[in-house]
Amino acid sequence: MYSEKAMYAPLESYFHSRGFQTFREVPLLTRRIDLLGVNHSGITAVELKVKNWQKALQQALSYRLCANKVYVAVSEEFVHRVDTELFGHYGIGILSVDGEVHPVLEASDSQVIHSSLLATVLKYTEKDTSKRAGR
Amino acid sequence: MRVYYRLGTAGEKKIFENYPTKYYGIAVGANLAAFYPDWLPTFLRAVRKPFFIDPVTHVFARSLENIKKDSEVKKSFHKLAKAYSHKLVDLIEKDGRQLIPKDFLSNRRWNTKFMEELAKNVIDFQMEIMQAPSQPSLLEYAEILGEKIPEEVKGPEFLVAPYFYSPSCHDPWYGISLEAAKQAISFKGSLPLFAVICTSRELLLNKVDIKQVAKDYDEFDGYILWISEFDEKQEGEEYLTGLIDMVKELAMGKKPVYTLYGEYFSTMISKFGLSGYCRGICYGASKSVDAAGGGGARLPQLYYIELNHGKLSETIARTFFTDNPGELCKCEVCSNVIKHTHESDPTKKVAGFFDKMDFESTRAHFLVVHARELEELPVAQLKDIVKQLEASAQKCHDLKAQFYNVSDDHLHRWRSVLAKRI
Numbered sequence: 001m002y003s004e005k006a007m008y009a010p011l012e013s014y015f016h017s018r019g020f021q022t023f024r025e026v027p028l029l030t031r032r033i034d035l036l037g038v039n040h041s042g043i044t045a046v047e048l049k050v051k052n053w054q055k056a057l058q059q060a061l062s063y064r065l066c067a068n069k070v071y072v073a074v075s076e077e078f079v080h081r082v083d084t085e086l087f088g089h090y091g092i093g094i095l096s097v098d099g100e101v102h103p104v105l106e107a108s109d110s111q112v113i114h115s116s117l118l119a120t121v122l123k124y125t126e127k128d129t130s131k132r133a134g135r
Numbered sequence: 136m137r138v139y140y141r142l143g144t145a146g147e148k149k150i151f152e153n154y155p156t157k158y159y160g161i162a163v164g165a166n167l168a169a170f171y172p173d174w175l176p177t178f179l180r181a182v183r184k185p186f187f188i189d190p191v192t193h194v195f196a197r198s199l200e201n202i203k204k205d206s207e208v209k210k211s212f213h214k215l216a217k218a219y220s221h222k223l224v225d226l227i228e229k230d231g232r233q234l235i236p237k238d239f240l241s242n243r244r245w246n247t248k249f250m251e252e253l254a255k256n257v258i259d260f261q262m263e264i265m266q267a268p269s270q271p272s273l274l275e276y277a278e279i280l281g282e283k284i285p286e287e288v289k290g291p292e293f294l295v296a297p298y299f300y301s302p303s304c305h306d307p308w309y310g311i312s313l314e315a316a317k318q319a320i321s322f323k324g325s326l327p328l329f330a331v332i333c334t335s336r337e338l339l340l341n342k343v344d345i346k347q348v349a350k351d352y353d354e355f356d357g358y359i360l361w362i363s364e365f366d367e368k369q370e371g372e373e374y375l376t377g378l379i380d381m382v383k384e385l386a387m388g389k390k391p392v393y394t395l396y397g398e399y400f401s402t403m404i405s406k407f408g409l410s411g412y413c414r415g416i417c418y419g420a421s422k423s424v425d426a427a428g429g430g431g432a433r434l435p436q437l438y439y440i441e442l443n444h445g446k447l448s449e450t451i452a453r454t455f456f457t458d459n460p461g462e463l464c465k466c467e468v469c470s471n472v473i474k475h476t477h478e479s480d481p482t483k484k485v486a487g488f489f490d491k492m493d494f495e496s497t498r499a500h501f502l503v504v505h506a507r508e509l510e511e512l513p514v515a516q517l518k519d520i521v522k523q524l525e526a527s528a529q530k531c532h533d534l535k536a537q538f539y540n541v542s543d544d545h546l547h548r549w550r551s552v553l554a555k556r557i
Binding site for chain 1: 448449450451453454457458482483485486489490538539540
């Protein structure tokens with residue numbers, strides 16, 4: 001069984017290969033987005049959960065306020081338990097992780113972005129990028 | 136139904152002053168009163184609301200770590216200990232320990248000297264609270280200008296006897312707390328004296344103990360119940376039922392019964408004799424006797440939601456209302472904020488609303504909405520309250536509220552407990 005921590009590396013590789021710059025633990029008000037990818041097409045947010053997809057959905061719903069696309073990444077072992085219809089209803093995508101990343105459900109474009117939250121998240125990524133460049 | 140909001144810090148002054156019609160009275164911790172001997176009477180005179188002082192004597196019988204900061208007893212508690220008893224100061228300073236049952240005994244009998252000293256000083260502290268010198272208040276300026284002056288607040292609405300936490304009637308602290316409270320009766324003068332019954336959740340499950348408490352405390356003019364760590368939203372049905380049993384038993388004496396920490400469930404059980412309750416403004420609806428005392432913690436910014444009578448973090452509130460914009464509150468505070476967003480698109484309206492909703496507005500919204508709940512509930516019949524809870528739970532289900540972390544579990548438990556009493 002995959003631990004949440006072990007899910008980061010394959011997910012980061014997956015997003016890097018698609019031209020995304022990635023950031024871990026990005027603050028969003030009272031929460032933290034597990035993984036955030038930024039590229040020319042916009043922001044993608046990912047909530048990592050080994051098996052508790054209901055909890056993941058709660059978090060992912062908030063990410064829609066600041067990201068163009070939102071995914072929940074679940075361990076391959078438990079992905080069959082996820083209610084794909086419900087995720088589809090909210091436009092949340094599903095990624096299955098087993099050392100590699102397999103898209104199960106494509107995310108829709110978020111229609112509920114709060115511009116102030118988007119700006120805050122972008123500001124964080126810019127600051128983090130400058131910090132990395134200065135290292 | 137009376138609600139007394141607890142004054143948590145001096146910084147809360149404005150919210151109390153700006154919404155005086157939205158609450159009945161103010162509860163003030165004696166540690167805060169000890170720390171602000173000049174400011175507090177000025178504030179209480181200006182706000183002109185009934186108030187009482189919670190003597191918080193229990194803290195001196197719990198671990199002193201609860202009232203320490205940087206290894207020192209916080210100034211406010213040190214001042215309070217000094218006001219209450221020299222022996223207490225010696226114990227804290229020289230012996231570095233809290234009160235223990237032995238301190239209240241002398242030759243296997245009550246140490247009446249210490250008990251009397253403590254009881255007298257606890258009562259005097261409350262009686263003298265308005266006597267501290269204060270700067271000229273707005274009222275005094277008004278008087279100079281020849282304006283009509285309303286009757287001044289002269290002192291607390293009622294006195295509160297010293298109290299200590301005892302988990303059951305068989306704990307040594309039960310007898311000590313009762314005796315210390317009884318000692319206070321002779322010092323109360325013409326003011327009503329309330330006893331605090333500060334106990335555990337477990338006592339609520341014991342009907343014999345509940346009857347015993349009511350019998351032992353029958354000499355007092357009113358009761359304040361503090362069930363340590365009792366959280367109305369988390370409790371199982373047996374504990375909620377126990378609270379109703381306790382309130383009913385105490386209310387049989389036709390004296391006021393309050394809870395020191397409570398929320399919507401407390402409002403509903405006015406049907407069983409609860410006269411009122413205390414809490415912080417949109418925080419502090421439950422408290423452990425071992426919670427760190429003396430404030431200093433930053434108050435959380437939480438948004439009150441009528442749907443489940445709960446509080447949401449900004450993240451959850453934004454998410455929930457973005458998907459359910461029709462559920463946005465229409466109270467006077469929220470309507471005013473919404474008006475200033477100048478947005479017609481529902482998502483932009485919700486986003487703009489929370490961008491503008493600052494800490495003070497969030498708390499004002501709570502005061503306004505809860506004041507309305509407090510007006511409506513006591514006049515409603517129990518069967519209608521149960522129906523209302525059913526409707527709220529159904530709405531939560533229809534809106535898939537659980538996926539937003541907007542829980543409805545407590546609504547089902549409250550409904551079940553109250554339905555059995557119809």
